Amino acid sequence: xxxxxxxxxxxxxxxxxxxxxxxxxxxxxxxxxxxxxxxxxxxxxxxxxxxxxxxxxxxxxxxxxxxxxxxxxxxxxxxxxxxxxx
Amino acid sequence: xxxxxxxxxxxxxxxxxxxxxxxxxxxxxxxxxxxxxxxxxxxxxxxxxxxxxxxxxxxxxxxxxxxxxxxxxxxxxxxxxxxxxxxxxxxxxxxxxxxxxxxxxxxxxxxxxxxxxxxxxxxxxxxxxxxxxxxxxxxxxxxxxxxxxxxxxxxxxxxxxxxxxxxxxxxxxxxxxxxxxxxxxxxxxxxxxxxxxxxxxxxxxxxxxxxxxxxxxxxxxxxxxxxxxxxxxxxxxxxxxxxxxxxxxxxxxxxxxxxxxxxxxxxxx
Numbered sequence: 612x613x614x615x616x617x618x619x620x621x622x623x624x625x626x627x628x629x630x631x632x633x634x635x636x637x638x639x640x641x642x643x644x645x646x647x648x649x650x651x652x653x654x655x656x657x658x659x660x661x662x663x664x665x666x667x668x669x670x671x672x673x674x675x676x677x678x679x680x681x682x683x684x685x686x687x688x689x690x691x692x693x694x695x696x697x
Numbered sequence: 698x699x700x701x702x703x704x705x706x707x708x709x710x711x712x713x714x715x716x717x718x719x720x721x722x723x724x725x726x727x728x729x730x731x732x733x734x735x736x737x738x739x740x741x742x743x744x745x746x747x748x749x750x751x752x753x754x755x756x757x758x759x760x761x762x763x764x765x766x767x768x769x770x771x772x773x774x775x776x777x778x779x780x781x782x783x784x785x786x787x788x789x790x791x792x793x794x795x796x797x798x799x800x801x802x803x804x805x806x807x808x809x810x811x812x813x814x815x816x817x818x819x820x821x822x823x824x825x826x827x828x829x830x831x832x833x834x835x836x837x838x839x840x841x842x843x844x845x846x847x848x849x850x851x852x853x854x855x856x857x858x859x860x861x862x863x864x865x866x867x868x869x870x871x872x873x874x875x876x877x878x879x880x881x882x883x884x885x886x887x888x889x890x891x892x893x894x895x896x897x898x899x900x901x902x903x904x905x906x907x908x909x910x911x912x913x914x915x916x917x918x919x920x921x922x923x924x925x926x927x928x929x930x931x932x933x934x935x936x937x938x939x940x941x942x943x944x945x946x947x948x949x950x951x952x953x954x955x956x957x958x959x960x961x962x963x964x965x966x
Contacts, residue, residue, distance in 0.1 A: 624887025626894065
């Protein structure tokens, strides 16, 4: 290993990047899997409504339906609004 | 009562057929009467890996359609006692497998065999779904690589929702992770996901880790399951895997870079 490589190695390894990307996408897909079929369409519809007022992109919105117990499920809507200065 | 095990992955080319051949042979070597079924209709390959491609007369679809019986169709392995192969059909359309037909064949095999190994095709279409539907256990073959891990997670979702056990509300399919083409050197350099990384992401039990090995290509070139190459790292790793599948506690090998001694460094090896 050259001296240059030694300094480079302090950079994040590609395996770490792979792991982080996988953790995010797998968690996302698992939530999808366990949620009702109408959820993606609901998400798109909400996105359209918000877009009438604020310019946001699809990744700024997250809709999850969580089954707390037999009687209660919670629809959680998370919208990240853009920085006003932009 | 026979145990039905599906070897699956979602992604293609990760080593399903290599693993099916090796594990099936290993189970038979341990004295269990085993049949390996090729579910890859239209892309038959298990016969080639097992070295019996010229002995195929009838196939899985012939049996389902009643054109041949199991006795005529099963190919008895010439090297290993207790081992049989049920080849896939090469020419017919992919939807030739019906759930009822597959069930009938599996029920008949179950009377006679200890293990029924279902070698799944890649993808998530009907052939792959049929291969996993009746399974009691699943071996999810995964490479330490992003697309393979993601597809494995997808297949785990299918096992939990689209299988007979899921539909009938029975105990869930027992899921095992088999990590193949593992390269400890690249893991140490931070260039490849480690065993721990993949285990953490998929959160299922680790059945085996097969190192990236030249022995695998050599074995498939000659139509010998790699587990019979007992000198090779991959062969030994598959043998360990089979023992774990049978419930034995076996330590994991080939996970770290082998430190070369002085003599090896000088003379090579």
